[in-house]
Amino acid sequence: xxxxxxxxxxxxxxxxxxxxxxxxxxxxxxxxxxxxxxxxxxxxxxxxxxxxxxxxxxxxxxxxxxxxxxxxxxxxxxxxxxxxxxxxxxxxxxxxxxxxxxxxxxxxxxxxxxxxxxxxxxxxxxxxxxxxxxxxxxxxxxxxxxxxxxxxxxxxxxxxxxxxxxxxxxxxxxxxxxxxxxxxxxxxxxxxxxxxxxxxxxxxxxxxxxxxxxxxxxxxxxxxxxxxxxxxxxxxxxxxxxxxxxxxxxxxxxxxxxxxxxxxxxxxxxxxxxxxxxxxxxxxxxxxxxxxxxxxxxxxxx
Ligand SMILES: Nc1ncnc2c1ncn2[C@@H]1O[C@H](COP(=O)(O)OP(=O)(O)OP(=O)(O)O)[C@@H](O)[C@H]1O
Numbered sequence: 053x054x055x056x057x058x059x060x061x062x063x064x065x066x067x068x069x070x071x072x073x074x075x076x077x078x079x080x081x082x083x084x085x086x087x088x089x090x091x092x093x094x095x096x097x098x099x100x101x102x103x104x105x106x107x108x109x110x111x112x113x114x115x116x117x118x119x120x121x122x123x124x125x126x127x128x129x130x131x132x133x134x135x136x137x138x139x140x141x142x143x144x145x146x147x148x149x150x151x152x153x154x155x156x157x158x159x160x161x162x163x164x165x166x167x168x169x170x171x172x173x174x175x176x177x178x179x180x181x182x183x184x185x186x187x188x189x190x191x192x193x194x195x196x197x198x199x200x201x202x203x204x205x206x207x208x209x210x211x212x213x214x215x216x217x218x219x220x221x222x223x224x225x226x227x228x229x230x231x232x233x234x235x236x237x238x239x240x241x242x243x244x245x246x247x248x249x250x251x252x253x254x255x256x257x258x259x260x261x262x263x264x265x266x267x268x269x270x271x272x273x274x275x276x277x278x279x280x281x282x283x284x285x286x287x288x289x290x291x292x293x294x295x296x297x298x299x300x301x302x303x304x305x306x307x308x309x310x311x312x313x314x315x316x317x318x319x320x321x322x323x324x325x326x327x328x329x330x331x332x333x334x335x336x337x338x339x340x341x342x343x344x345x346x347x348x349x350x351x352x353x354x
Contacts, residue, residue: 166293
């Protein structure tokens, strides 16, 4: 009898759209879904052995793992992924790739190193560097917290005085600050990359009330069935630069119409993209992951 592969989904809430879709897709693929709420896990190291207890019982081996961990629990998610990788599970995204892509500045550094163009962005830790950042980036200026998602922690300053005040506050609270040149397009393109292939894309447009095009900030999305090839190349290269097998790559146009990568999301929501494209992204993802898990040399990353 062939054993049914167990697929773990790391997610805080079963009722989240993407989590539900993935659980259903695992069942539809003939595998056995296991929902693991990260905060219910206990990791134990002893001599050269590692163990994971879920509730009070040791967890049975899983063939594959799908991380759906939010920004506040990136560290916990990465530690769990390191455990699973050590056990030989095929993880959709690795611990290192998750950590790198959740750091908004380090991830841009990795993109630049891979030859992917990004918006002009400043990172600094002292108020003494603030004025050079503000005068270099011009007005308006976008301030971003180093970690955040769904547009939270991304704000706009219209005047140098507002920018200085905002950056001083961030430096005081976070001991580091990141600021970016404002791109006036009001639209961005989200490209979904899975195992090195573009599988879906959508255009997101900011509402009249906000400069952010995130759907959580009132942005409107539409399908983009004919993604230009240069955008597809950039999206694939961006996912590869961060070591992500599954990624949502956000691209905006510069004033001179060059595509620039804003960020690469390691846990992109399936809700908006499935709604506007009508595609079964969850099913495609689970089938590809199970193929990867059963291949003779599953992709195991540090
Ligand atoms: N430099 C910029 N110029 C103009 N708009 C920007 C800029 N940076 C971000 N935005 C807008 O703000 C939105 C949120 O920014 P960003 O993607 O960096 O934040 P996030 O919180 O990580 O979002 P996500 O949940 O999509 O990962 C973008 O989708 C875009 O609409």
